[in-house]
Amino acid sequence: MQNEHHDDSIIDVSGNRDIPIDFGPNLRTEELIPENTPPPQYDPEGWKIGKKYIRKLSLNHEQTAMLDRLWFADNVFNEIEYCRIQILKQFLRAVEYLHTSCIPVNKSYATVIEELSEIIVCLQYNYRKESLNYRYTYDAVQTEIFNHILKCCENNVREVYGIKRKINTDFNYPNPDILHQYNRKIVSKLEVFLTENQHQILDADHRTNIILNENNTGRWKTKFETIKEDYSNSIAFEREISRLAEVNIKNPSQDMIFFEASKFVAKYDKIGALKFYLHYVDKDLNSSKSDKKQLTKNIQKSLFTTTEQLNDFEKILNELMLTRDLAKALEKSAQLYLPKRKKIVIDPDAVENVQKQHSGTVALLEEYLKDDEAENSSIRTEEPDEEEELMINISYQNTEIKTQKYLEDLKLSDIQQEILELFEKQSFNIPQSEMAVFLQSKNLFMGSTIDSINDLCFETLDDILIEEEDEYFTINTDYYKKLLNND
Amino acid sequence: MIDNIKPKEATSIINSLVSGVVPKIGVQHITVGRSEEINAFISALEDVKNGHSMAKFWIGDFGSGKSFMLHLLNTVALKQKFVVSNADFTPDNRLYSNDGKSVILYSAIMDNIAIQTKPEGGALQTLLEKWIEQVIAKTAEDHRISLSDIRNDQYLGLIQNAIMKTVSEITEVGGFDFGSVIVKYYEGYIKGDELLRRNALKWLKGEYKTKTEARQDLGVREIINDSNFYDMLKNFCKFFVSMGYSGFMINLDEAINLYKISTAAAREKNYEKILSIYNDCFQGKISNLFINFAGTKEFLENERRGLFSYQALKSRLETNKFETLEIRDFAQPVIKLTPLDHNEIFVLLKKLKLIFDFNYKTELNISDDEIFAFMEEMFNKPGASEFLTPREVIRDFLNILNIIRQNPTVDKKQLFGDIEISDERPNDLVLLDSIEEI
Numbered sequence: 001m002q003n004e005h006h007d008d009s010i011i012d013v014s015g016n017r018d019i020p021i022d023f024g025p026n027l028r029t030e031e032l033i034p035e036n037t038p039p040p041q042y043d044p045e046g047w048k049i050g051k052k053y054i055r056k057l058s059l060n061h062e063q064t065a066m067l068d069r070l071w072f073a074d075n076v077f078n079e080i081e082y083c084r085i086q087i088l089k090q091f092l093r094a095v096e097y098l099h100t101s102c103i104p105v106n107k108s109y110a111t112v113i114e115e116l117s118e119i120i121v122c123l124q125y126n127y128r129k130e131s132l133n134y135r136y137t138y139d140a141v142q143t144e145i146f147n148h149i150l151k152c153c154e155n156n157v158r159e160v161y162g163i164k165r166k167i168n169t170d171f172n173y174p175n176p177d178i179l180h181q182y183n184r185k186i187v188s189k190l191e192v193f194l195t196e197n198q199h200q201i202l203d204a205d206h207r208t209n210i211i212l213n214e215n216n217t218g219r220w221k222t223k224f225e226t227i228k229e230d231y232s233n234s235i236a237f238e239r240e241i242s243r244l245a246e247v248n249i250k251n252p253s254q255d256m257i258f259f260e261a262s263k264f265v266a267k268y269d270k271i272g273a274l275k276f277y278l279h280y281v282d283k284d285l286n287s288s289k290s291d292k293k294q295l296t297k298n299i300q301k302s303l304f305t306t307t308e309q310l311n312d313f314e315k316i317l318n319e320l321m322l323t324r325d326l327a328k329a330l331e332k333s334a335q336l337y338l339p340k341r342k343k344i345v346i347d348p349d350a351v352e353n354v355q356k357q358h359s360g361t362v363a364l365l366e367e368y369l370k371d372d373e374a375e376n377s378s379i380r381t382e383e384p385d386e387e388e389e390l391m392i393n394i395s396y397q398n399t400e401i402k403t404q405k406y407l408e409d410l411k412l413s414d415i416q417q418e419i420l421e422l423f424e425k426q427s428f429n430i431p432q433s434e435m436a437v438f439l440q441s442k443n444l445f446m447g448s449t450i451d452s453i454n455d456l457c458f459e460t461l462d463d464i465l466i467e468e469e470d471e472y473f474t475i476n477t478d479y480y481k482k483l484l485n486n487d
Numbered sequence: 488m489i490d491n492i493k494p495k496e497a498t499s500i501i502n503s504l505v506s507g508v509v510p511k512i513g514v515q516h517i518t519v520g521r522s523e524e525i526n527a528f529i530s531a532l533e534d535v536k537n538g539h540s541m542a543k544f545w546i547g548d549f550g551s552g553k554s555f556m557l558h559l560l561n562t563v564a565l566k567q568k569f570v571v572s573n574a575d576f577t578p579d580n581r582l583y584s585n586d587g588k589s590v591i592l593y594s595a596i597m598d599n600i601a602i603q604t605k606p607e608g609g610a611l612q613t614l615l616e617k618w619i620e621q622v623i624a625k626t627a628e629d630h631r632i633s634l635s636d637i638r639n640d641q642y643l644g645l646i647q648n649a650i651m652k653t654v655s656e657i658t659e660v661g662g663f664d665f666g667s668v669i670v671k672y673y674e675g676y677i678k679g680d681e682l683l684r685r686n687a688l689k690w691l692k693g694e695y696k697t698k699t700e701a702r703q704d705l706g707v708r709e710i711i712n713d714s715n716f717y718d719m720l721k722n723f724c725k726f727f728v729s730m731g732y733s734g735f736m737i738n739l740d741e742a743i744n745l746y747k748i749s750t751a752a753a754r755e756k757n758y759e760k761i762l763s764i765y766n767d768c769f770q771g772k773i774s775n776l777f778i779n780f781a782g783t784k785e786f787l788e789n790e791r792r793g794l795f796s797y798q799a800l801k802s803r804l805e806t807n808k809f810e811t812l813e814i815r816d817f818a819q820p821v822i823k824l825t826p827l828d829h830n831e832i833f834v835l836l837k838k839l840k841l842i843f844d845f846n847y848k849t850e851l852n853i854s855d856d857e858i859f860a861f862m863e864e865m866f867n868k869p870g871a872s873e874f875l876t877p878r879e880v881i882r883d884f885l886n887i888l889n890i891i892r893q894n895p896t897v898d899k900k901q902l903f904g905d906i907e908i909s910d911e912r913p914n915d916l917v918l919l920d921s922i923e924e925i
Contacts, residue, residue, distance in 0.1 A: 351834055354519060364525065445620060448619070452617070
């Protein structure tokens with residue numbers, strides 16, 4: 001494929017097919033008509049490189065004159081102003097190097113370039129040294145040499161900027177002796193210099209990178225490999241890929257950056273992989289020819305452990321294709337692996353029903369948990385009442401006085417009252433052993449006697465009166481007061 | 488507003504629930520979502536009071552409220568003048584064995600015997616003495632001897648005879664030895680022989696290991712062992728009823744331990760024992776006995792090692808085939824406790840908020856929407872679906888109420904967000920499937 005800026009001097013060594021170059025209208029406009037500058041006055045020599053860059057490169061007179069003799073074989077690379085400046089700077093450094101470091105064998109020449117120019121003129125044309133032809137040819141040859149150095153510098157800058165295609169640097173004089181001398185005196189030295197001094201070429205700036213990537217659609221791969229090799233964490237990776245994508249904004253292969261990033265990061269960061277894939281789909285949808293590449297089955301398996309997750313992601317993709325709302329899709333994908341938030345539904349009717357049923361339950365249980373006098377008495381009729389009836393006969397004379405002290409409803413027997421009074425006398429704390437001796441003397445079982453008092457008082461207190469604490473029987477004084485007849 | 492709650496009940500509810508235990512009193516106020524189950528239980532309780540016997544199986548997963556229900560049954564039964572005892576099945580006790588594991592269960596039941604005035608258990612001695620008192624009173628009346636005189640040594644024979652006669656009237660199997668031991672207890676009391684009394688109690692609790700020892704100490708031929716403990720429980724049931732109690736309720740929790748018995752034959756023998764208890768209860772061979780088993784669905788329905796592996800029990804305990812999730816039959820011996828649904832928990836939390844306010848005489852600013860938000864937060868915490876129980880929901884809710892009460896300006900949303908769910912399941916629950924059959 002040819003583009004409108006086709007240049008025969010460029011040899012494609014990248015193996016990439018040519019991509020039509022579209023200079024962004026904004027960029028071109030910016031380059032052609034700088035803002036706030038008065039319209040340039042016509043300068044017949046203004047096209048000359050030295051004149052053009054005298055200020056930008058702060059050229060001295062000699063440098064200007066030298067550059068004025070040169071010309072660029074225009075191509076998409078060196079037409080980028082930033083690249084052109086870097087080429088020229090590298091050229092000036094290279095010439096400076098040749099002037100200062102490559103000493104001519106014949107001391108009558110100031111520089112090795114002059115020496116070689118003389119050799120070429122002699123070998124190629126054999127003009128008389130003082131003749132006009134000689135002078136003219138000598139200048140032309142020297143210009144050829146400088147232009148060749150300029151081309152080598154351009155290739156040098158291309159290399160630094162990751163452009164695999166190089167321009168043709170065949171020297172114009174195919175004579176083997178000339179080529180030998182030229183290679184020995186200039187090219188071999190220049191190659192060493194350019195290799196060692198690549199670092200002096202400034203990195204391409206943002207705008208340049210955008211243009212370079214637009215024209216060299218596979219250029220991102222080198223940087224992508226570096227990012228992959230330097231992987232330390234998903235956040236840093238995401239940031240780097242984002243930068244790379246940004247400078248490939250005009251690259252029609254930009255979607256592939258996201259696709260490859262998604263594939264790579266899948267083993268480290270699932271959400272990151274999904275995000276990159278969404279970016280890929282988004283870019284792919286916007287491209288003229290949609291690829292709709294799928295992640296491999298293995299990657300899909302590692303990303304989606306359940307079919308629910310896969311289905312959810314498919315939903316996100318379908319929605320993205322429909323709405324083209326990438327931000328929303330990204331937000332949703334970030335939630336994909338979060339446990340699903342369960343929604344609780346409260347049904348007001350059901351709540352009311354539960355409340356109603358609960359009220360019924362409370363009422364029913366209240367009924368069963370309250371002290372049922374009838375039942376208590378029915379149980380007691382078989383035991384304490386009989387006991388009481390019989391015991392009243394034993395100490396009848398004291399009953400009237402005693403019943404006045406405690407509530408009559410309690411129906412405490414004499415011995416039970418006696419026990420309570422014993423508690424009162426002993427500060428409501430009696431050792432169990434002492435109580436056992438006391439009750440033994442009355443021929444009474446300790447367990448059943450204490451229980452019978454508790455049983456009689458339970459209805460009034462709704463709790464146990466005499467409690468066992470370690471080796472003691474104790475009575476809560478508040479409870480005791482409740483048993484007293486205040487009248 | 489909250490009706491019918493007493494301050495003491497409110498305090499007990501709040502304090503107990505914050506500690507993750509069921510309150511001693513006031514439990515009726517937090518019994519939300521269990522109306523049908525309670526109706527079924529109350530009806531069964533009435534039947535037992537009227538002389539029937541009942542065996543119920545309370546089946547539910549971890550956290551479904553089995554232990555809460557047993558606690559409630561316990562509370563209601565005590566109030567209804569039942570003698571109640573609770574025991575857990577463990578790897579060391581079971582219903583059938585021939586290496587003493589059944590007597591261990593029996594001893595646990597006897598140790599935990601509770602009555603209203605001794606709700607914490609240990610009431611066997613009291614009941615025994617109450618019963619003897621009754622016999623003494625009756626004998627005194629029959630022979631027209633004063634109550635103080637009849638306790639004299641000279642009437643010992645009279646009382647002994649009366650005890651033996653009464654015991655033989657109420658017991659069928661092993662009654663002679665049972666009566667003899669009670670006589671020994673009385674002798675020990677009258678003669679001030681504390682050791683004799685203690686030995687008699689030791690015998691009744693099934694703590695004698697050899698017949699020789701029992702004969703030396705008490706002069707009885709038999710001891711309570713793995714094969715006769717159930718007869719002895721039945722004797723006690725009659726004994727308690729004769730004293731005027733409504734019946735004997737035995738609650739056996741953690742029945743999964745029977746499921747876990749690794750020997751198929753031993754497991755089957757235990758299920759056979761459950762079958763004989765079941766048959767005794769429902770065929771009218773015993774009166775006033777109410778026995779409850781609580782276990783998981785696995786314990787009941789696992790066809791390989793659960794109750795359903797025993798065909799005779801499966802046919803008796805299978806769900807009424809006409810029952811659905813909506814149409815329940817609570818008259819069945821098996822009562823399945825389904826976990827509380829969100830509506831029920833919502834009502835429960837609202838109720839707890841009211842009880843909390845009542846207890847602390849405050850009025851916390853927590854709306855229904857905030858209760859709802861709290862619930863949603865709880866159910867969305869990691870692990871909630873696996874092991875969130877009402878116990879935890881309640882405890883966290885009350886803890887949050889406590890924080891808000893003391894720090895009214897606190898950010899409630901953040902409090903809800905800080906909740907963490909912990910796995911409170913017993914460690915061995917997850918290992919059930921790994922039990923190897925021997």
